Amino acid sequence: MSTTLMLGVLAGAILSGTSLLYATLGETIVERSGLVNLGLEGILLIGASVGFSVTAVTGNAWLGLGAAAAAGCLANLLFGWLVVTRKANQLASGLALMFFGFGVSALVGAPHVGAVIVGLPKWRPAWLGAQSWVQATTLFNYDLLTWLAIPAALLVWWCLFRTRWGLGVRAVGESPGAAFASGRNPAALQFQALSAGGLLGGLAGAHLSLSLTLTWAEYMTAGRGFIAIALVIFSKWNPLRAVAGALLFGGAEALQLQLQARGSLISPFLLDMTPYLLTLLVLLAWGGARRLAAPASLGRTFYGSD
């Protein structure tokens, strides 16, 4: 593999890995609190479409980013109302949320299809820009979300494993009964986790439309939400491992794009499948170890303690 191809793949991995990482971090927090949100794909779409629309209307990408985060948060609170307050089935509610996201994002984004926007500003430190090997690529020319991706993973890890709040969230995900007995309110903690997760999901979606593609198209997320759910499993519910996972999957996508651009002999349809095939492989490989790492109460409904 040539150096330019490798650098290209790396640069692409970082760019498309950013939104995967934010989505994975969000879902990790949610799953640590014992909820499975299969509607992540819908959250990403809502984030992408709201972010793009607000930017197109106001001309300010920062406003778009904020609106996307708020919209993701709201959508996740809706999910919380269903599964925590109304105790609805999590899998069915998640799938419903995904389709809800398809519809809402299409509705919100429809007037702005084809609009030209100024996306999130990018910035490259001058001394790095002066290097010749960097100049040929997009390496180190990043927007704020990409620059903050790894700090965000560290922050989520710190919150989950070093704070009282994180201990409470993890306790709810393992045993809501024990968390309740310790004087905590499991429902409140799950709503807090959903808010944080929705916020990160909204940012992930916005990064797609406001930085990566600078367009809005229906169903532009193309399964990234589900890849992120697989990444949560791949990273064993650990935000730091998620960084490696997001790079790997971002890399798979970047590699197939690079190969397609270079006119590879492999069918483009096969190449398009690479990230999804990788997802299947990860689930296969991690199948046995999964049980030990997953929060014990994941996907179960807490009916209160008697």
Add this chain to the structure above:
Amino acid sequence: MNPVVPLLEVRAITKRYGAVTANEGVDLSLRGGEVHALLGENGAGKSTLSKVIYGFTRPDSGELFLEGQPVVFPSPREARAAGIGMVFQNFMLIPALSVAENIALFLADLPPVFRLKAVGRQIREFGERFGLVVDPSATVRQLAVGDLQKVEILKLLLGRARVLIFDEPTKVLAPHEATALFQVFAALKAEGYAILFITHKLREVLACADRITVMRQGRVQGGFGPGEATVEALVSMMFGEQDLAGRPDPEAPTSPPPSSRPTLELRGASSPGTGSETALKGLDLSIRAGEIVGVAGVSGSGQKELGDLILGLRPLSAGSKWFCGVDASHWSIARMREGGVAFVPEDPLVMAAVPGMSVRENLVLGTGRRYWMDVRIDWRRLEAAMGQSFRALAFPVPRLDPPMGALSGGTLQRVVIAREMAHAPTLVVALYPTRGLDVRSTTSVRDLLRRARDGGSGILLISEDLEELAEMSDRLLVLYGGALVGDFPRGQWQVEEVGHLMTGSKETVHG
């Protein structure tokens, strides 16, 4: 007398549930530096009283005093804040988290950002002071039952509780672990903690209590100060005089000579152990019809694995298993059960019951085709047969509609035993069958096992209660580290020798 104001005092507590009076005019006082035992049968009102003290239940009338001041606990939160802590029968621990995290979760004054190492230091400090040594960084999943209980106690101590309520703490413990717990009691006592020890085991009460209160049918029946209590006095207070006469004389050897035909035989049976399991090493064992074979051993010596091996839950890696003279090494569980094997497992809620299904549905599970009627199940015949089995055991027949998981531990155990013993089994494998039962139910289970033996069943009785084994066994085996290290015919063993074999401090003996 001690002029000190009691740390906690309850006066004239009355609590009714519908027509049932759980507590009537109960008085109790707990002093710092004392172990106070609350003794009584299942249903005597001990649990209700402890729930009132811990704020789970509001009494209909009566008062609580903390150091002489009247207090009201609307919920456990207020009771905890006032320094009252409870060690439950079912531990409130999260297996995936570390010891320190589990304890931190329950600390009321945990800062928003905390250092686990600081919590760990406190755990070590308290642990060394009271004989509760646990590694704070160990994952709770890896701990043995005795250590889990230590974590529960540490949780209370770090939470600054001064009154500690223990609800049947020895139920889950092996004898040596119980002894260790009593040493912890002594250390806590020395530092001024007040301990309420709820139990129905007389021997333990006599071993560690300073004062004893006996409850019967919701009332306080009487109390004893230090050194005043005797077994006879306690039993007559718990049950009344008339019940004593009905108890069988444990000394009378009633067993008929067992037939020579073995019901079950293991020849060099081995089975590998993975994870926390114990490997079984070349067991030679034969249970003849009309014989009770007792198995003694400290917990984790391979008891569960032995039971599972006989039933077929666990495959043999070497050796063979013979059932009524036929090689049954590779029989399925269904085939063993159809052959007439009754099985009372170590943990009935997990291994012998489906918690979400009704008691009635649970009664038909494991009975094979016995109650099949075309494609349906003949519930009427089942209920008649099971009702008879309950009556034979002198157990109250429970309601059949509620889910099995809603039953109390003792009732669940009775349902499982009644089901397993309903069809004149050829072989009974019973692991700790009387664990969690009150004295009356314990007596009827033992009677029934004896009657089954007299009727020609072979019985394997695995127990941690040496008194029970001594009373019941026609032959006593000792299991240590997955191997049989002792084999004594009736009346030929000494408790001391068996104890040494159980702890591995003596080599194999065949009496």
